[in-house]
Amino acid sequence: MAQKKIFTPQMGPKGQMTLPKEIRTALEIEEGDRVLLRIEGDGKVVLEKAIIIPASKKDGFGEAAET
Structure with missing residues (x-):
């Protein structure tokens, strides 16, 4: 099983x-x-890289598709 790593980035004023x-x-x-x-x-909050689909190829889908 892969070892989990934990990070604690600090939230800025904005x-x-x-x-x-x-x-x-x-x-x-x-x-x-x-x-x-x-x-x-x-x-839990999950972060994933978004794949942006160009407007010309959306065919009714939203701006981003999950990986």
Whole structure:
């Protein structure tokens, strides 16, 4: 089983925080990318890299699709 790592980034005055490099690397998140944040029933927040679908290819789907 993979070892869990816990990070504690600090929230700034505007509600912003920096994702640790290890998380950005693992999720292949780069400057300008979008992420999905989802609150689960047990109060956990899940962060995933968002895949943006161009408007010309949406076919009725929203702006972002889960990975």
